[in-house]
Amino acid sequence: EEAVANNYSLAQERARLYQAEQTVVISKADRFPDLDVSLNGSRRNFEDANSNTVITESFDVSADARWEVDLWGKLSKQQQAAQLEYAAQEARLELVERKIAASTTASFFDAMQARQLLAVARRRLDNSRQSEEIVSSGYRQGLNDALDLYLARNQVERQEANFAQQEQLLQESISNLQLLLAR
Numbered sequence: 001e002e003a004v005a006n007n008y009s010l011a012q013e014r015a016r017l018y019q020a021e022q023t024v025v026i027s028k029a030d031r032f033p034d035l036d037v038s039l040n041g042s043r044r045n046f047e048d049a050n051s052n053t054v055i056t057e058s059f060d061v062s063a064d065a066r067w068e069v070d071l072w073g074k075l076s077k078q079q080q081a082a083q084l085e086y087a088a089q090e091a092r093l094e095l096v097e098r099k100i101a102a103s104t105t106a107s108f109f110d111a112m113q114a115r116q117l118l119a120v121a122r123r124r125l126d127n128s129r130q131s132e133e134i135v136s137s138g139y140r141q142g143l144n145d146a147l148d149l150y151l152a153r154n155q156v157e158r159q160e161a162n163f164a165q166q167e168q169l170l171q172e173s174i175s176n177l178q179l180l181l182a183r
Contacts, residue, residue: 003104004097006182013093020086027082030075033067100180107177114170121166125159132156 004010040060048054068075135152138144 003100003181007100007180008182010093010096010100013089013096017086017089017093020082020089024079024082024086027075027079030068030078033065036064038062104177104180107173107180111170111173111177114166114173118163118166118170121159121163125156125163128152128156128159 038061040062041057042059043055043057045053045055132149132152132155135144135148139146139149
């Protein structure tokens with residue numbers, strides 16, 4: 001719900017849907033007559049032959065009406081095209097909502113998986129360190145060879161690298177989830 005409510009791509013698609021809706025409204029308006037009414041007024045001052053000031057006022061009213069007869073169906077085709085574009089945009093919005101929901105769900109489960117794999121990597125690292133301590137103790141007592149100690153240390157380093165990689169994967173999956181949630 002949060003991803004669908006806040007996602008930037010969905011906000012963009014909603015704006016496109018609103019634009020398509022307004023196009024439908026405009027296409028319906030072409031089917032009605034246009035009426036333009038204007039009112040103009042003017043006042044003039046001038047002096048007559050006796051030096052008297054004469055004020056004249058004049059007013060003009062005009063009306064212009066236009067109406068396009070849809071003989072060949074041009075206006076109805078434009079309206080139909082606008083309505084079909086609106087329906088297509090509704091379908092695109094629904095598709096994007098579903099994609100966002102699916103991506104968010106997948107990203108959530110990726111983050112959960114990465115968190116669990118990090119816990120496994122932590123246990124393996126701890127086990128490798130314990131094994132290395134045991135082998136090191138045996139090497140100091142003369143029970144193990146230097147090769148055994150080298151292999152145990154090598155195993156610890158590999159597990160440390162694996163742990164760091166799992167930490168990075170967890171951070172990336174959380175970042176992807178936050179991006180989808182518009183946080």
